[in-house]
Amino acid sequence: MIAVKNINKSFSGVPVLHDISISFIRKEINLIIGASGSGKSVLTKCIVGLHEVDSGSIEYDGRDFTKMNFKERKGIRKEIGMLFQGGALFDSLTVEENIKFPLEMYTSHSKEEILDRVNFCLKRVNLDNVNKLYPAELSGGMKKRVGIARAIALNPKYLFCDEPNSGLDPQTSIVIDNLIQEITLEYDMTTIVVTHDMNSVMETGDNITFIYNGRNWWNGNKHEILKADNKELNDFVYASKIMQKFKNL
Amino acid sequence: MLLGRIFKKPDNAKLYWKQIVYEMVSLGLGSLGLIAIISLFMGAVVTIQTVAAIDSPLIPLYTVGFATRQSFILELAPTVMCLILAGKIGSNISSEIGTMRISEQIDALEIMGVNSASYLIFPKIIAALVTIPIIIIYSMFLGIIGGWIVSTYSSNLSVSDYIFGLRWSFNLFHVFYALIKTLFFAFIITSIPAYHGYYTRGGSLEIGRSSTKSVVYSSIIILIINYILTQLLLV
Numbered sequence: 001m002i003a004v005k006n007i008n009k010s011f012s013g014v015p016v017l018h019d020i021s022i023s024f025i026r027k028e029i030n031l032i033i034g035a036s037g038s039g040k041s042v043l044t045k046c047i048v049g050l051h052e053v054d055s056g057s058i059e060y061d062g063r064d065f066t067k068m069n070f071k072e073r074k075g076i077r078k079e080i081g082m083l084f085q086g087g088a089l090f091d092s093l094t095v096e097e098n099i100k101f102p103l104e105m106y107t108s109h110s111k112e113e114i115l116d117r118v119n120f121c122l123k124r125v126n127l128d129n130v131n132k133l134y135p136a137e138l139s140g141g142m143k144k145r146v147g148i149a150r151a152i153a154l155n156p157k158y159l160f161c162d163e164p165n166s167g168l169d170p171q172t173s174i175v176i177d178n179l180i181q182e183i184t185l186e187y188d189m190t191t192i193v194v195t196h197d198m199n200s201v202m203e204t205g206d207n208i209t210f211i212y213n214g215r216n217w218w219n220g221n222k223h224e225i226l227k228a229d230n231k232e233l234n235d236f237v238y239a240s241k242i243m244q245k246f247k248n249l
Numbered sequence: 250m251l252l253g254r255i256f257k258k259p260d261n262a263k264l265y266w267k268q269i270v271y272e273m274v275s276l277g278l279g280s281l282g283l284i285a286i287i288s289l290f291m292g293a294v295v296t297i298q299t300v301a302a303i304d305s306p307l308i309p310l311y312t313v314g315f316a317t318r319q320s321f322i323l324e325l326a327p328t329v330m331c332l333i334l335a336g337k338i339g340s341n342i343s344s345e346i347g348t349m350r351i352s353e354q355i356d357a358l359e360i361m362g363v364n365s366a367s368y369l370i371f372p373k374i375i376a377a378l379v380t381i382p383i384i385i386i387y388s389m390f391l392g393i394i395g396g397w398i399v400s401t402y403s404s405n406l407s408v409s410d411y412i413f414g415l416r417w418s419f420n421l422f423h424v425f426y427a428l429i430k431t432l433f434f435a436f437i438i439t440s441i442p443a444y445h446g447y448y449t450r451g452g453s454l455e456i457g458r459s460s461t462k463s464v465v466y467s468s469i470i471i472l473i474i475n476y477i478l479t480q481l482l483l484v
Contacts, residue, residue, distance in 0.1 A: 049360075050356055050359060050360070074362040075362075077359075077360060077361060080360055082357065084353045085353070086352055086353060088352060088353040088356065090354055091348070091352075104264055105260055105261050106362075
């Protein structure tokens with residue numbers, strides 16, 4: 001479990017996150033939703049330590065991440081896998097080398113064992129014969145899958161996905177959502193997904209946090225979100241015509 | 250602060266070594282062709298200009314070989330070639346690291362627990378410190394060859410005069426002086442663009458700006474350091 005307690009964050013004196021507290025539950029898809037600029041990406045970056053919080057604490061299974069030094073954080077970071085919006089695959093490395101990277105950096109496995117693990121991870125995300133391709137040669141959906149394969153290479157305890165469906169067609173989005181769901185259960189992970197895709201929310205939202213103007217505005221699950229009596233949340237959820245029709249049914 | 254992070258103990262020495270070899274090939278071999286062309290032609294031009302400038306019979310013709318050698322060893326090879334490398338290698342480093350920054354590749358490294366500054370910049374600095382002095386020696390050699398080629402077909406300068414001038418009053422310390430300067434320049438050529446690339450914020454426009462800034466700043470700093478080192482080592 002990841003517990004975020006009363007965190008505040010500002011940039012050049014402008015507050016972006018206000019006293020946010022959330023618990024992210026293990027073996028569930030924890031969604032952070034909100035409009036663009038609401039602070040959800042900043043919140044995620046604070047949780048993984050890419051931004052330092054001004055106050056408050058972030059605990060990974062009881063271990064306070066905010067009080068750790070670089071070396072201590074490294075231990076936690078090895079337990080984190082992250083899927084970035086654009087994939088963030090290393091351009092100069094092939095797919096195989098991208099997945100090998102964390103394994104070569106942190107394990108003492110033989111070359112054969114590492115290659116076996118790479119192939120296992122690629123198979124797990126349903127990719128074949130892409131080992132020698134470079135990221136530029138992959139489609140958007142394939143990049144996301146390779147990103148997931150790299151994220152799970154070290155058997156992480158925590159998986160972060162930043163807009164996993166952005167730039168993907170609806171069918172591929174569902175494939176990626178299902179993959180994240182399956183992997184979360186299979187690896188017993190705490191998964192946090194940042195999204196503003198309502199299809200994903202309705203498909204996977206076990207534990208949803210709605211961020212509005214840098215505040216934790218609403219919490220619930222995919223069943224509760226449709227009935228929520230919250231104006232800002234309803235404005236966000238029913239922004240599209242399809243969702244409005246769905247509401248009027 | 251960035252330098253402190255760059256020179257921290259590597260996470261995995263084997264991976265760093267692999268990266269250093271890759272950078273040596275990329276920075277070193279990738280520059281050989283350009284340096285060869287520039288050095289050969291500059292050597293030839295310096296020789297022709299020196300021959301043309303000598304209009305007094307009191308000045309011996311072997312001065313041409315001497316002048317070509319001295320100008321290449323003292324200034325053209327270490328300083329001018331490093332300024333050219335600052336443009337070629339510097340912009341490359343800045344845009345490569347800047348692109349990694351805006352496409353979140355550096356964030357990906359950080360999240361994996363990798364010291365991204367060290368992993369990305371340290372191998373480049375080490376590779377430059379090893380390969381750039383070799384490139385500069387190669388440039389000195391080719392510059393002198395350029396002058397020799399001119400002497401072989403020139404009616405105003407004989408090969409023997411040129412070679413005598415090359416050997417006349419040779420001071421090995423001048424080569425060491427050039428190499429000491431080169432080591433400083435190699436560090437500047439890699440560290441300043443790496444800094445600008447690493448702290449790039451925004452989009453592709455900022456990558457271009459970082460790249461330009463890094464070339465301008467490293468060129469200016471090379472010229473200042475050149476003056477200071479010359480004052481300290483030669484005067």
